[in-house]
Amino acid sequence: MAQKSVWSDNRFWRRSATWVTGVASVLLIWLTFDTMGQISMGTDADLKNGVTKRVPAPTVINYKVDYVFDSRRGHEVPKIGPEKEKFFGKFWSEEEAAALLHKGKLASQAKNCMDCHTLLGNGAYFAPDLTKAWLDPAWQDGGTMQAMTGKNSKEEAMVAFLMNPDQYPTHERMMPNLGITHDEAVALVAFLKHMASIDTNGFPRNFGRMQGAVHGK
Amino acid sequence: MEQNLILTPEIASGDFLTIFVASALVLVFGGLYVGLFTAVKVRLLKPWFMIIGYGFWLLTVYCLYLMGSLMHVDHFTAKALVVAAVGLLLVPHAVYYMQDHVHRENEH
Amino acid sequence: MANNALTGVGSESKQLATWYFTFAAIIFGAQLVFGVVAAIQFVEPSFLYGVLDFSIARILHINALVVWMVFAMFGSVYWLLPDETGIETVGIKIGKLLFWIFAAAIVVVVLVYLFIQVGPADDTTIWFITEGREYIEAPRWADLGIVVVALGFVANLFFTGMKGNRSGIVTVLMADMIAFSGLYLCGMFFTDNISMDQYWWWWVIHLWVEATWEVFVGSLAAYALITIIGAHRKVVEMWLWIEVAMLFGSGILGLGHHYFWIGTPEYWWEIGALFSALEPLPLVAMFIHVLYDWGKTQGEQMGAEHTDEDHVKSVITNKPAFTWITLNAFGNFLGAGIWGFFHTLPQVNLYTHGTQFTAAHGHLAFFGAYATILIGMMYLAIQGTNGIKVMNHTKASIWGVSLITSGVVGMTVALTIAGYSQVLVARAQMGGTWQAYFDGQAGMWFQQAMDWRLVMGVVTLLGFVFLAKDLLTSGKSPVHER
Known part of the structure; x- marks a missing residue:
């Protein structure tokens, strides 16, 4: 008969399981606090002072947003401003931009x-990823989508498409x-522009490489 | 700020297939190792199968190495892969040891 | 067998379990039907366009998946409680009432998905139509309802566990179900910040399917091993605690592998990579465990009968259930293990994130890790309610298990090929733009893979028809020993 050993003791394993779970949970909660700070x-004011946040304020829609290679981090990162850019022909106040987003x-x-x-990158795979849709070459000046909708700005083209996508068949x-109403479409475009300004650690990689890139990479 | 330099070199298009196959084989070989080990221990197979079992573990390690080098993992991930490989080697031993203990304590 | 006087028709808890299993099986069928609709739309996009668009078919497909599994899980608990605690479940009347509330709520939610589909961009939509967040689209009123039902369920489990004999399995289930219900709360609030949104969304999705559900499955496997092959309780329960330690130890922080690209800081790369590399270990361990227990008990039987492998009486008292549970050990390892490990390291996930690879992994992992063992539990319930001593395979059960398994594996292989061609074309070569996406979808390999996925989806549905027939009729079949 074998000796009773700690390895075959149910209580030992129950306590181990409790401790392991506890430690993992505490670590997760601690990391969550840190992450919350970084992704809020x-x-x-951050935008005005050029302070980089992983998720910028809604007023980011008033700035030119870009996605450029950062040699220090080794992948593309969003570049916000400093140039301002009108969104639907105007600059939006803090309250307006927040309500729109x-x-x-x-x-x-x-x-x-x-x-x-x-x-x-999360969702279904039946239609294109929208993470950087705002920067997609198809929607830029001279891009296929703008030409198809007959509008002369990216925002207006997106609105026209979102309201009546069945009138602009691009693919089977x-x-x-x-x-989607006009107001909702405008708000969705703001949501897309805001999402494009989020620092996603370089996802998607080499965005638009074959098209001559977003901005001539 | 040398410390902050994060390099993510690109994966060559031709390497993707090798990476996927190698990472699948990691667990296939790993599973075979574990399966043979357990089967020998509970006497479903003859003891010399154990050598084949350890052979599969070596193949697992090779696949991990191949996969890791082709996808250019950083130092930290490389260490994590080593831990996983050693963990895989030890887990069946530990599990068997403990199960056997409990069985012997309860059956006699 | 570890049964007692409360086994079978005599127990109200077991009767309630069969209600849960029945509803689960119906929803399982619905899941497959809507899955086939979505698969057809990949091949022939005009199919039901404007009537039941892909988004709606997919919502129904994945929500039905979650709902049938939750129902079958609740059913499993009500089934095993009398055996484990030795008493009738406390508050069974409330349990039955909650079942009807839950089922009715699900029907209303499904009807709203089907016929209202989308709403205006305001809070009424979030409250009454859809929350539009993958897997947990259910509108907020239903969320609150689900919380009430889940609390009632957890209370039943707790009071029964406290009053009766609280076995190791019941203790694990009590802790696990609290976490399972509590985590749902993380998916209920609204935020304008999409990164924040996704952060908490993963708390529900990941910490359910890669932590609390896995532990739940561990407990079910423990119960099933004791019931079907008469494994030693002490060994099985000790093993369960080790599994809990391994699963929670790797699974909780394994959450990091969802935080590579959603706006969260870079340190999640390291955390995600480390714990993801460890996540297959408990699956490997579960796999050894089933093999070990079966080998040991069968070996003992051989010794007891003084006979050899060919003539020994099998220790398996429920063959269909044991088949499904063995498939669970394999499927968990294949689907969650191999297909997860494929694309879990950040270096390669950068290219595979958001492609059909994820779909391939999802199909095999949900099937392998959860569908299999829950179907196994349904067979245990049939055995119990019909007073069968040794349950054997019928023709329908063999057809069911073979067709469903080959269908799901076929779909997985097809989706993997589709994912591979998508990674090469749309991601590695073209960089994930709109154009890259459509070029990736137009490739011959991708399109053929989608054809095969549809074929295999139909095979799975066919298998379900056999399974459903068997679940309905097997109890009265003469092939069993009574």
Whole structure:
């Protein structure tokens, strides 16, 4: 008969399981606090002072957003400003921009965007990733989508498409008409521009390389 | 700020297939090692199968190395892979040892 | 067998379990039907366009998945509680009432998904139509309902565990179910910050399927091994505690592998890589464990009968259930292990994130890790309610398990090939733009893979028809020993 050893003692293993789970949970909670600080939205003042936040303030829609290679970090990162850029022909105040982003985020959920597209790479794989859709070559001046909608700005082209996607068939797989109103479409475009300004650690990689890149990489 | 330099070199297009196959084989070989080890221990197979079992563990390590080098993992991830390889070697021993203990204590 | 007087028709808890299993099986069927619809739309996009668009088919596909599994999990607990605690479940009346509330709520949610589909961009949509967050789209009123039902369920489990004999399995389940219900709260609030949104969303999704559900499955496997092959309780329970330590030890921080690209800091690369590399270890260990226990008990039987391998009486008292549970050990290892490890390191995940690779992994992992063992539990319930001593395979059960398994494996292989061609074309070569995406989808390999996925999806659905027939009729079949 073998000796009773600690290795075959149920109590020992129960305590180990409790401790392991406890330690892992405490670590996760601690990391969560740190991450919360890093991914909470920046402020309008941060944008004005050129302070880089992983997730910038809603007023980022008033700035030129870009996605450029950072040799120190070894991948692309969003570049915000310092040039300002009108959004739907105007600059938005802090309150206006926040309300617009709020509506845009609500619309992205109310229309189930995530069940065809991916946002930050998460969602369904039936339609293109929207993480950097704002910067996509297809929507830029001279891009296919702008030409198709007959609009002369990226914002207006996106709105026209979102409101009546079934009128602009680009591929056999078409986006259905989801009853998106003009206001909702404007808000969604703001949501997309805001998402494009989030620092995603270089995802997607080599964005637009074959198209001559977003900005001539 | 040399410390902050994070390098993520690109993966060559031709390497993707090797990476995927190697990472699948990591667990296939790992599973074979574990399966043979357990089967020998509970006397479903003859003892010399154990040598083949350890052979599969070596293949696992090779696949891990191949996969890691082709995807250019950083130092930290490389260490994590080594830990996983050693862990895989030890886990069946530990599990068997403990199970056997409990069995002997409870059956006699 | 570790059964007692409360086994079978006599126990109200077991009766309630069969209700849960029945509803689960119906929803499982619905999941497969909507899955086939979505698969058709990949091949023929005009199919039901504007009527039941891909997004809606997919919501129904993945929500049905979550719901049937939760129902089958609740059912499993109600089934094993009398055996484990030795008493009838406390508050069974409330349990039955909650079942009807839960089922009715699910029906309303499904009808709203089907016929209302989307709403305006305001809070009424979030409250009454859809929350639009993958897997947990259910509107907020349903969220609150689910919390109430889950609390009632957990209370039943707790009071029964405290009053009766609290075995190791019940203790693990009590702790696990608290975490399981509590985590759902992380998915209920709204934020404008998409990174924050995704951060907490993963707390629900990951900490469910890669931590609390895995532990749940460990407990079920423990119960099943004791019940089906008469494994030693002490060994099985000690083993369960080791599994809990390994699963939570690697799974909780394994959450890091979802935080590579959603706006969260770079240190998650290291945390995600380290714990992801460890995550297959408990799966490997679970695999050894089933093999070990079966080998040991069968070996003892051989010794007891003084006979050899060919003539020994099998220790397996429920063949269909044991088949599904063995598939669970394999499937968990293959789907969650191999197909997860494929793309878990950040260096390669940069290219595979958001491609069909994830879909391949999802199909095999949900099937292998959860569907299999829950179907096994359904067979245990059939055995119990019909007073069967040794349950054997029927023709339908063999067809069911073979077709479903080959269908899911086939879909997984097809999706893996699709994912591979997508990674090469849309990601590595073209950098993930709109154009890159569509070029990736137009490739011959991708399109053929999607055809095969559809074929295999139909095979799976066919298998389900056999399974459903068997679940309904097997109890009365003459092939069993009574």
